[in-house]
């Protein structure tokens with residue numbers, strides 16, 4: 001433990017994971033030192049500790065089938081673990097996370113779970129081994145003791161964009177908003193496909209967290225490679241409408257290099273250099289923000305604990321009669337503050353309802369209206385273009401079309417709505433956090449005044465990060481997001497694409513006659529039904545999030561009250577027991593005060609070391625570092 005001894009170990013280079021872990025460990029040391037004090041109520045440090053230890057960098061690997069996504073994950077882990085093949089393969093999301101030993105858990109759609117052996121993986125996560133997902137697998141979670149994962153990275157392997165075998169919804173779309181970074185794989189032997197470009201066109205708002213990798217560079221050399229890099233970069237830039245980071249690599253060479261411990265191959269693969277940059281990005285974007293937020297919260301806690309210790313110390317020198325008066329005054333103030341907070345509950349309800357009405361409902365009905373207009377036009381166009389198709393075939397194709405289009409349109413909209421609602425909800429939460437912090441400060445100030453102690457509260461502005469963990473709940477199973485009933489989920493092959501213009505081509509040969517009224521009726525019904533379900537889904541989540549949030553802020557207040565209560569109560573008890581007890585306790589309190597001052601100094605040191613380097617790192621244009 002570093003806290004308190006004032007010795008700063010050699011600090012690793014800024015931007016590295018070691019740098020991040022160095023300060024994270026020192027912060028954990030400070031947290032332990034604070035938690036060990038008698039006057040600290042159990043649970044006061046728990047949240048902060050959980051946030052520090054539970055922090056993971058989520059990395060999703062996406063791209064068209066056969067670009068080498070799974071191979072890249074194996075290369076990053078340095079083990080031939082996940083099945084790789086020359087035919088479209090991965091059909092189930094596989095999540096890799098750190099564990100002391102290899103452990104593979106299958107999670108089924110119905111909620112069952114089961115452990116499997118590594119050689120069985122192919123029967124669960126691949127199209128060949130688990131055709132059309134007959135086993136009903138939702139996702140597979142692999143724990144593995146790799147150094148890369150131990151750094152706090154969680155990798156998500158996804159089925160290829162544009163694959164014809166897609167039984168799950170479009171995983172990449174769902175994972176992207178919640179990922180800290182995405183690796184999008186292209187490969188040198190094939191130019192970017194339409195499916196890839198469509199995907200990129202839809203996700204360009206996440207451009208700053210997508211890293212483009214041009215894989216399989218071992219196929220090319222010298223000038224050919226340069227041309228390929230330039231070409232891919234141009235294509236992506238056009239679609240994304242911004243400069244992109246493109247890194248040429250060979251996952252295959254990297255894996256071989258790892259397996260045979262061949263440094264030359266590893267360097268040739270260019271993967272280690274990329275992995276290093278990626279780490280720097282993650283640490284900068286997420287790690288440093290987390291550390292800064294924990295430092296702020298801990299400093300605030302330290303100032304409160306210090307005040308409590310002083311209070312207790314002062315209480316020991318106060319007569320019992322005077323103490324009784326103070327305790328009564330404190331109780332009154334406490335009741336007043338708790339009462340105010342309970343009233344605020346109603347306001348929290350109001351604001352959440354307003355978010356539902358003013359944002360969710362308005363946006364949803366606008367989206368439904370646009371979707372109806374768009375699909376009406378599409379259906380009309382069909383009618384004109386497809387005159388000769390047998391009615392039965394046409395109906396069947398249209399049913400599938402409507403289901404697939406509506407489902408995909410809602411899916412895209414939901415990702416967008418999710419971001420908006422999360423931002424709106426977090427805004428509400430931030431207001432409340434400020435409010436509860438004010439109440440806590442006012443209670444602390446009141447108590448310190450009673451005993452004539454100076455108390456200088458550490459103010460922290462609640463940040464996005466503070467609220468996002470209390471948050472708009474992240475749904476547990478981002479994969480199983482199908483909302484439509486089974487009867488209408490007959491998906492067309494993926495070539496049908498996401499937009500109506502593409503389905504039109506597909507159905508050009510199918511259509512003949514059309515019962516327009518019936519088709520439209522089906523369409524309206526499906527859109528309304530899906531709209532209703534989507535609304536229900538979001539309202540449920542908002543309400544659950546609100547309740548959890550309220551519980552957590554009230555807990556914060558309760559903990560402060562309990563801390564002050566304890567301090568006063570201790571003083572009262574000891575005063576009643578006589579001078580000897582008081583003397584002994586005073587010695588302990590003084591030791592605790594010295595300890596808390598040491599933690600405070602250490603926190604200052606951590607803040608300087610950890611955040612001082614932040615500005616220097618910012619603004620590095622990774623694309624300029626391509627060798």
Ligand SMILES: Nc1nc2c(ncn2[C@@H]2O[C@H](COP(=O)(O)OP(=O)(O)OP(=O)(O)O)[C@@H](O)[C@H]2O)c(=O)[nH]1
Pocket residue numbers: 063064065066067068069070071072083084085086087088089090091158159160161215216217218219249250251252253
């Ligand atoms: N030459 C060469 N081949 C590679 C490289 N990376 C992957 N491959 C090969 O490309 C094929 C596809 O690799 P996978 O990792 O299964 O590709 P994927 O993107 O996961 O494919 P899906 O799971 O179908 O989406 C395999 O035969 C790999 O051996 C590379 O850097 N160089």
Ligand SMILES: [Mg+2]
Pocket residue numbers: 069070071089090157158
């Ligand atoms: Mg794969």
